[in-house]
Amino acid sequence: MPRASTNLPExxxxxxxxxxxGEQAAPAAGAFEWTQYEGHGPxxxxxxxxxTVLELGSAEGKEAVHLARxxxxxxxxxxxxxQVARARRWWGGIPGLTLVEGEACDYLTRTExxxxxxxxxxxxxxxxxxxxxxxxxxxRLSPGGCLAFSQAEAIHGYYGPQPMYGNGxxxxxxxxxxxxYTPEWWADLxxxxxxxxxxxxxxxxxxxxxxxxLMVRARTPA
Numbered sequence: 001m002p003r004a005s006t007n008l009p010e011x012x013x014x015x016x017x018x019x020x021x022g023e024q025a026a027p028a029a030g031a032f033e034w035t036q037y038e039g040h041g042p043x044x045x046x047x048x049x050x051x052t053v054l055e056l057g058s059a060e061g062k063e064a065v066h067l068a069r070x071x072x073x074x075x076x077x078x079x080x081x082x083q084v085a086r087a088r089r090w091w092g093g094i095p096g097l098t099l100v101e102g103e104a105c106d107y108l109t110r111t112e113x114x115x116x117x118x119x120x121x122x123x124x125x126x127x128x129x130x131x132x133x134x135x136x137x138x139x140r141l142s143p144g145g146c147l148a149f150s151q152a153e154a155i156h157g158y159y160g161p162q163p164m165y166g167n168g169x170x171x172x173x174x175x176x177x178x179x180x181y182t183p184e185w186w187a188d189l190x191x192x193x194x195x196x197x198x199x200x201x202x203x204x205x206x207x208x209x210x211x212x213x214l215m216v217r218a219r220t221p222a
Contacts, residue, residue, distance in 0.1 A: 026090035029062040029069070034121055034150040035213040040206055044070075046217060047148045050116030054140070056104045057123020061087035061097075068097040075100060075115075077107045079124070104128050108136035117146040126151040126178050129161070130189060138193050144222035147195065153202045153212040154180035183214065190218045 032044040044067060047053070051072060055064050058076035060083070068074045075098045078084050084101040091097060100107060104124035118137050120126070125133065126149075137147055159181050166174035181189075183200035190198050195218035202212040 024086075027060050027062050029065040032063055032066045034215060035203065035205075036122070036152070036211070037206055037213075041150075041203055041213065041215070046215070047117045047119060047146050050146065052113075052115045052117075052142075054113075054115040054118045055123070056107075056118065056120045056125060057127070058087065058099070059083055059123070061091055061099065063119075063121055064097060064099075065091050065094060068094050072096065074098070075113070077102050077104060077124075079103050105132050105136055108133075108140050111140065114140055114142045115145060116142050117148065119147070120149040120151075122151050123149075125149040126180075127176065128179070129177075130179055130181075130186075134189060134193050138195065138220060141220045143220060145220050146217060147190075147219075148217045150216070151178075151214050152180075153214050154182060159185065183216070186214075186216050190216075194221065195219060196221055 031039075033039070033041065034046060035041040044063075053064075053067055053072055053074045055074065055076045058064050058078045061076050061078075064074045064076035073096045076087070077100045078087070079102070081101050084099055087099050091099070102110075105128060118141060134147075141147065161177045161179050164176050164178065166176040183202060186200045187198045190200075198216075198218040200214070200216040200218075203215050204212045
């Protein structure tokens with residue numbers, strides 16, 4: 001079984017939206033974006049043309065909604081009960097969309113479903129030990145299925161699990177770990193777990209002095 005996550009759902013309860021106090025309106029879901037810069041980088045075509053998709057760490061759920069509105073069957077999993085409840089209020093009636101509360105490794109261990117694509121946008125792939133997560137993803141992808149994810153590029157010279165206090169330096173200790181590695185490290189790990197057609201690189205920011213985005217895509221054997 002995968003090791004228990006050190007990350008706490010309480011942190012994710014307050015992650016997005018940052019649009020004021022009280023109940024928020026649903027965010028726009030008209031675009032599918034992988035990076036932290038609006039309008040920058042590829043869209044959903046980065047995954048190809050899947051019919052069934054699993055998102056790990058869906059937060060507000062807008063990317064999952066974007067896919068479901070295009071007729072794709074989408075399961076969106078998030079660690080936070082608050083996030084999932086809010087997403088259900090916003091998007092609960094959308095055909096083809098299933099919103100699940102759960103930790104990524106636990107869900108992948110329990111489910112018997114397989115998917116044409118599994119993706120994570122600054123989500124569970126960043127905050128889960130890849131030695132636990134990647135083998136489970138490989139088992140739940142259909143032959144020729146696509147794993148795609150994005151996250152911030154690693155800080156040069158600082159690789160592996162990076163601890164941080166999720167709520168800053170005051171208040172309750174909410175300890176988070178983010179696993180940060182080079183594109184070459186990811187390519188090697190994915191190859192060792194049977195993935196093919198691996199593309200791992202850092203997409204530079206629109207202004208190259210700013211933080212870039214690690215973009216990774218790989219497929220299981222057909």
